[in-house]
Amino acid sequence: MFILVDCNNFYASCEKVFDLRLHNKPLVILSSNDGCAIARSKEAKQLGVKMGQPLFELRNLIESGTLLTKSSNFSLYADMSQRVMQTLFQFSEQIEIYSIDEAFLSIDEENKEKLFSLGCKIKTTIEQWTGIPVSVGIAPTKTLAKAASFLAKQQEGISILLDDQMIDSALKSLPLENIWGIGRRAAKRLKKEGIFNAKAFKEMDDIHLRNTLGVNLLKVALELRKVACYPIQENPSCRKSIVCSRSFAEKLTALEDIQEAVSFFVTRAAEKLREEKLQTRFLAVFLATGTFYENQYFNQCKMVLPNYTSYTPELISKAKNGLSQIFKPGLSYKKAGVLLTDFIEGSSYQTDIFENTQKEQKKNRAMQAIDQINQHYDKTALYFASEGVHKKWKSASAQRSPRYTTSWEELFTV
DNA sequence: TCTGGGGTCCTAGGACCC
């Protein structure tokens, strides 16, 4: 049996834990540059605020004091997430942390009453220990557990889908877009065929499904028929790519300014790489003008590196090189980023025949020292000169709440 | 005027191999 534990309005709930003034108020969490709403409290959803809605469309609500806003505070959310996940290990050892705000648990229990009381216990424990409200969906497959949690969300409670009759009546009222794995595109195509809800979808012909919508959608249908296609993935395989990108606070025209931003992205990406004890051999830099009004320019430069590495200076120099190849003078740029992929595991550099081991060890120790210092003090305690000092591209995100749980300077005061 | 960031997987088509 699968249990899906899903935090309600996670980012908004994290903010509410530390700020009583936000309780029972419509609240949205903003994207970087305070550009649009990326999370909403229950009350904000009721107000009609849409996911991804740009901030300027919400101005009236905000200025009248109806809608409260916060800049996003990912250090806080990541730490709160960890607390929730840690708590979940009380209830099962087979846990798949699926995203920052949800996890699947696997348990050997078929009895409905017992499942329900377990669900209650999970919900109350997490709420007591972390302050985060959750919904719980329980069912024989992951996709059905997702469907159950969708129902549970509506009352912020617990929902179990077990026998066929219950499943069928629940799926009848489940719109296609809300099935896990069916997006806007597939839903549109299905509607053209006269399929309007999850029950009708589940009863479609396998061959037809496979041929028209692909193997993934066939699996979704099977899962809705209680055939488990997706097992719990307890030890997720090491990640396959790292991306670091941002929209700029203001449009940039000078190569030097963009170089600084790209150096910063590379530094962050390389930190992640070392944190997960990986080395990379593929680096891409991309650059884009705004998307909404002007003629868009997008270009990227892909580079295969001579050897696997996680040495920041080397990556920065390659990235700057790539950037100068795709930079066109005279344009106003709005966004840039870097992508690393093609990883191997291992925390020390692979021997390069042109380089002596002593030099490599020195590089290793330098990176280790930087990481340790930045971990101990602040992410920005030590940084590379090429990242620049003023960070013209960066926005202030003035409405960010303090990093209550991850920074000594910003601890919660009682 | 103002619109996020970070991921994974599948598919189709081409190049190439035997």
Next chain:
DNA sequence: TCTGGGGTCCTAGGACCC
């Protein structure tokens, strides 16, 4: 006039997820 069958790997683009 008629021209096989099976396989891998790579890439770009699309679709989906949070």
